[in-house]
Amino acid sequence: MYYPWWYVPGLTAPMLIAIIAVVHVFVSHYAVGGGILIALENQFAIKTHDKSYRDYWYQHARFFVLLTVAFGAITGVGIWWTIALASPLATEMLIRTFVFGWAIEWVFFIVEIVAAFLMYYFWMRLPEKTHILIAWIYALAAWISLVLITGITAFMLDSRGLFAHWNETGNFWHAFFNIQFLPQTVIRTGAAILLAALYVFLHASWTFRNVGTAKTNNSNNSANNNSTNRELFDKIVRRMSRPLIFGIVTVLLGVVWWFVLLSPDVLLVMERSVLLNILLVLFFGLCGLITLLVILGPIMNPRSINVGFAVCLFIFGLAALGSAEFIREAVRKPWIVDQVVLGNQIYANEVAERQKTGFLRESHWQQLPTEKIQYGGMVFMYHCNNCHATDHGLSAVGPLLYGESKEKIAATIKNLNRPTLSMPPWSGTDEELDALAEFLLTIRPVENP
Numbered sequence: 001m002y003y004p005w006w007y008v009p010g011l012t013a014p015m016l017i018a019i020i021a022v023v024h025v026f027v028s029h030y031a032v033g034g035g036i037l038i039a040l041e042n043q044f045a046i047k048t049h050d051k052s053y054r055d056y057w058y059q060h061a062r063f064f065v066l067l068t069v070a071f072g073a074i075t076g077v078g079i080w081w082t083i084a085l086a087s088p089l090a091t092e093m094l095i096r097t098f099v100f101g102w103a104i105e106w107v108f109f110i111v112e113i114v115a116a117f118l119m120y121y122f123w124m125r126l127p128e129k130t131h132i133l134i135a136w137i138y139a140l141a142a143w144i145s146l147v148l149i150t151g152i153t154a155f156m157l158d159s160r161g162l163f164a165h166w167n168e169t170g171n172f173w174h175a176f177f178n179i180q181f182l183p184q185t186v187i188r189t190g191a192a193i194l195l196a197a198l199y200v201f202l203h204a205s206w207t208f209r210n211v212g213t214a215k216t217n218n219s220n221n222s223a224n225n226n227s228t229n230r231e232l233f234d235k236i237v238r239r240m241s242r243p244l245i246f247g248i249v250t251v252l253l254g255v256v257w258w259f260v261l262l263s264p265d266v267l268l269v270m271e272r273s274v275l276l277n278i279l280l281v282l283f284f285g286l287c288g289l290i291t292l293l294v295i296l297g298p299i300m301n302p303r304s305i306n307v308g309f310a311v312c313l314f315i316f317g318l319a320a321l322g323s324a325e326f327i328r329e330a331v332r333k334p335w336i337v338d339q340v341v342l343g344n345q346i347y348a349n350e351v352a353e354r355q356k357t358g359f360l361r362e363s364h365w366q367q368l369p370t371e372k373i374q375y376g377g378m379v380f381m382y383h384c385n386n387c388h389a390t391d392h393g394l395s396a397v398g399p400l401l402y403g404e405s406k407e408k409i410a411a412t413i414k415n416l417n418r419p420t421l422s423m424p425p426w427s428g429t430d431e432e433l434d435a436l437a438e439f440l441l442t443i444r445p446v447e448n449p
């Protein structure tokens with residue numbers, strides 16, 4: 001085989017990727033949307049000579065830079081760590097196809113990080129015009145990095161090109177401008193702005209958590225302070241309801257566009273899966289709930305916003321985004337990279353040949369076991385481990401085979417991609433199939449007599 005296998009007990013490696021990736025998405029989208037909001041509001045505060053409003057955004061920028069740079073970097077590296085171990089072949093293929101895309105991406109990361117530090121550390125010292133410019137450079141660089149990475153992740157779902165088929169031309173641009181590129185860019189841009197506005201609610205309601213309740217007992221001074229803070233907080237809430245609504249509407253339009261362009265295969269996978277149907281309902285339900293809360297709260301009763309409300313809204317936003325990401329990942333099966341790399345760690349065009357000459361290959365990573373059940377176990381690790389745990393854990397195969405005979409198990413493996421659509425075709429010889437079936441018998445729970 002090309003690489004060693006990697007088994008994450010119980011959780012499975014792809015679920016580990018999913019967890020790290022979703023956490024990363026929560027921060028990386030804020031890095032983009034927050035950049036746009038800071039640029040807009042900083043410029044607005046300067047133009048309207050509102051010093052206290054600008055001071056709030058200075059405070060927010062501190063929270064923003066700390067969170068996005070530190071946490072974004074850690075989780076971003078975490079993604080590379082897991083994908084390189086769990087799906088090395090697909091990772092290699094994506095690097096080869098998009099080598100300049102990654103390179104450009106990293107250049108924009110550098111611009112982003114430098115601009116973020118200049119924006120925050122020189123907030124008070126730079127001339128206003130320069131500061132506006134730097135904030136916009138940050139926002140633009142961050143958004144371009146989102147666009148670049150979206151071209152690559154959208155390609156993994158649907159490799160058909162907008163202008164020409166990448167698999168016929170091998171051209172970088174044909175891969176980058178794939179069918180799902182535009183709708184996914186729209187969805188991610190909307191989600192970035194939506195999420196950033198939710199972070200601002202969270203941060204501002206915490207910062208001003210005492211304005212509504214503080215007793216004005218000591219002096220006139222503190223009473224004055226309190227009411228200016230109250231006005232400032234009201235202003236933040238009022239101004240942030242616009243990006244919230246804009247974000248939700250953009251996400252929903254993007255999702256509809258995404259649906260319209262979905263390939264029939266993917267649509268079928270989605271329609272057949274109960275879990276994905278539930279997640280879809282959850283996603284639209286959460287979007288509706290957020291819209292309702294934004295109308296009832298920030299728009300109609302801006303004074304009702306407190307930390308609890310902001311936390312709820314934030315959690316609903318994360319849940320909506322998380323379920324959308326989960327759906328996008330799940331509908332890709334059996335592919336890791338659409339039409340190119342399969343979930344059993346081989347290229348799609350190798351299946352027929354491996355059915356004749358064998359799925360497992362000796363490599364410098366490992367020797368092939370001579371003992372049959374061990375051999376079957378290794379077939380499992382390459383052919384099934386990317387989606388199933390063994391006997392216990394997520395989508396564990398053992399329980400799925402409860403009570404089945406060896407013949408029945410062998411027949412399931414032989415027709416792995418029929419009638420289920422989410423699994424790659426069986427890609428080994430009959431001897432390998434027999435060894436795998438023997439191994440599966442050892443992890444299958446036995447029927448009570």
Ligand code: HEC
Nearest residue numbers: 333334343344383384386387397400412420421422423424
């Ligand atoms: C790319 C991901 C993927 C790989 C690789 C994969 N499966 Fe699956 N498998 C699934 C999914 C998803 C389902 C749920 C089926 C559905 O609802 O479409 C499933 C369902 C099953 C089931 C229960 C349904 C049935 O047809 O009986 C068994 C058994 C099973 N897989 C065994 C295996 C074995 C054995 C392997 C390795 C030879 C394997 N799977 C490889 C994704 C995968």
